[in-house]
Amino acid sequence: xxxxxxxxxxxxxxxxxxxxxxxxxxxxxxxxxxxxxxxxxxxxxxxxxxxxxxxxxxxxxxxxxxxxxxxxxxxxxxxxxxxxxxxxxxxxxxxxxxxxxxxxxxxxxxxxxxxxxxxxxxxxxxxxxxxxxxxxxxxxxxxxxxxxxxxxxxxxxxxxxxxxxxxxxxxxxxxxxxxxxxxxxxxxxxxxxxxxxxxxxxxxxxxxxxxxxxxxxxxxxxxxxxxxxxxxxxxxxxxxxxxxxxxxxxxxxxxxxxxxxxxxxxxxxxxxxxxxxxxxxxxxxxxxxxxxxxxxxxxxxxxxxxxxxxxxxxxxxxxxxxxxxxxxxxxxxxxxxxxxxxxxxxxxxxxxxxxxxxxxxxxxxxxxxxxxxxxxxxxxxxxxxxxxxxxxxxxxxxxxxxxxxxxxxxxxxxxxxxxxxxxxxxxxxxxxxxx
Numbered sequence: 001x002x003x004x005x006x007x008x009x010x011x012x013x014x015x016x017x018x019x020x021x022x023x024x025x026x027x028x029x030x031x032x033x034x035x036x037x038x039x040x041x042x043x044x045x046x047x048x049x050x051x052x053x054x055x056x057x058x059x060x061x062x063x064x065x066x067x068x069x070x071x072x073x074x075x076x077x078x079x080x081x082x083x084x085x086x087x088x089x090x091x092x093x094x095x096x097x098x099x100x101x102x103x104x105x106x107x108x109x110x111x112x113x114x115x116x117x118x119x120x121x122x123x124x125x126x127x128x129x130x131x132x133x134x135x136x137x138x139x140x141x142x143x144x145x146x147x148x149x150x151x152x153x154x155x156x157x158x159x160x161x162x163x164x165x166x167x168x169x170x171x172x173x174x175x176x177x178x179x180x181x182x183x184x185x186x187x188x189x190x191x192x193x194x195x196x197x198x199x200x201x202x203x204x205x206x207x208x209x210x211x212x213x214x215x216x217x218x219x220x221x222x223x224x225x226x227x228x229x230x231x232x233x234x235x236x237x238x239x240x241x242x243x244x245x246x247x248x249x250x251x252x253x254x255x256x257x258x259x260x261x262x263x264x265x266x267x268x269x270x271x272x273x274x275x276x277x278x279x280x281x282x283x284x285x286x287x288x289x290x291x292x293x294x295x296x297x298x299x300x301x302x303x304x305x306x307x308x309x310x311x312x313x314x315x316x317x318x319x320x321x322x323x324x325x326x327x328x329x330x331x332x333x334x335x336x337x338x339x340x341x342x343x344x345x346x347x348x349x350x351x352x353x354x355x356x357x358x359x360x361x362x363x364x365x366x367x368x369x370x371x372x373x374x375x376x377x378x379x380x381x382x383x384x385x386x387x388x389x390x391x392x393x394x395x396x397x398x399x400x401x402x403x404x405x406x407x408x409x410x411x412x413x414x415x416x417x418x419x420x421x422x423x424x425x426x427x428x429x430x431x432x433x434x435x
Contacts, residue, residue, distance in 0.1 A: 033268030033307030043153030076263030080321035105259035139373035161363030176231035240276030
């Protein structure tokens with residue numbers, strides 16, 4: 001199916017969204033991270049949880065037991081894979097059954113939007129529709145609400161507090177282009193006192209996110225790479241830092257802050273965990289779901305680097321996200337009155353329809369795309385098999401294209417473009433390779 005530019009494109013274009021999964025399986029087989037584990041592999045079995053330190057396969061109840069004493073838990077995700085979100089929910093449920101005081105940190109909202117999460121927690125009369133509209137879900141995040149709905153309902157039903165831990169959308173871009181010194185006092189307070197930019201292992205992982213086939217970013221100039229890496233480190237640092245601040249302010253001795261973020265922010269402990277460790281004396285752990293592929297001999301086992309995560313949860317390989325994507329990515333800001341297409345994913349419905357790089361979006365199904373939130377929300381109503389009528393400006397001429405939302409069987413598991421709603425949104429990277 002179509003390939004996306006994942007992290008790289010979103011970072012270079014808008015830096016507005018976070019990572020969700022890996023662009024290249026190679027990224028899960030690097031000898032980096034924990035020195036005690038980085039030079040060996042462990043097997044991950046379907047529907048089993050591998051304790052990477054011990055090498056055994058355990059149940060979700062045993063996972064909760066082994067997390068006793070952990071105060072900060074990062075659970076990775078691929079934003080458009082429902083199986084990942086089911087894992088996240090299972091972890092939350094089992095920790096609560098274990099008697100832990102669970103708190104949830106969300107990449108989906110910046111810290112500045114906390115009031116809406118507090119309303120979701122505290123106002124039973126607030127409907128889902130009101131929450132989505134007033135919290136501007138389809139602007140702050142853009143991915144289909146249903147991927148996360150069960151987690152939010154669990155939190156409300158069991159009075160589990162949720163906290164936005166991300167940076168406001170434009171701040172990451174400022175870090176990339178101008179550096180940390182350009183941030184004002186308010187935004188600098190959303191970051192730890194120091195952001196570490198010196199990890200060579202993290203740089204190696206960050207390069208691996210793009211994959212060899214990413215011609216757009218695979219051989220980027222050093223200055224571009226440094227800016228993107230600086231932004232990634234700031235992004236990681238903010239989410240770890242803000243989660244810890246919420247835990248310290250609102251938690252108790254039994255509390256565990258479970259942070260739901262793209263797997264690329266979690267992998268090898270080099271992202272959010274590395275950035276926050278110097279400022280947190282509690283135990284930290286990670287869980288990352290991973291797609292299990294059948295290995296030679298017909299064994300449903302996949303081997304990954306033991307340092308990839310503390311616990312790896314085996315999931316079935318999937319072919320397509322539940323909700324459709326056009327494969328179009330646009331710049332974060334409009335060019336004049338319109339959004340400009342900065343990428344058309346290879347093999348995507350948009351490519352098949354004839355949409356090209358540089359086209360400017362005039363309208364989708366007759367309505368003007370003057371705001372990304374509207375486009376994202378409109379796309380959330382679409383399903384595979386539907387059609388979209390695009391009117392585009394190309395070289396001064398207005399053209400019409402019909403985009404057929406049709407799946408193929410070869411789509412990569414973690415295609416991050418599934419969130420680019422009406423074509424009015426840049427692809428969400430998958431965690432470095434996840435956005």
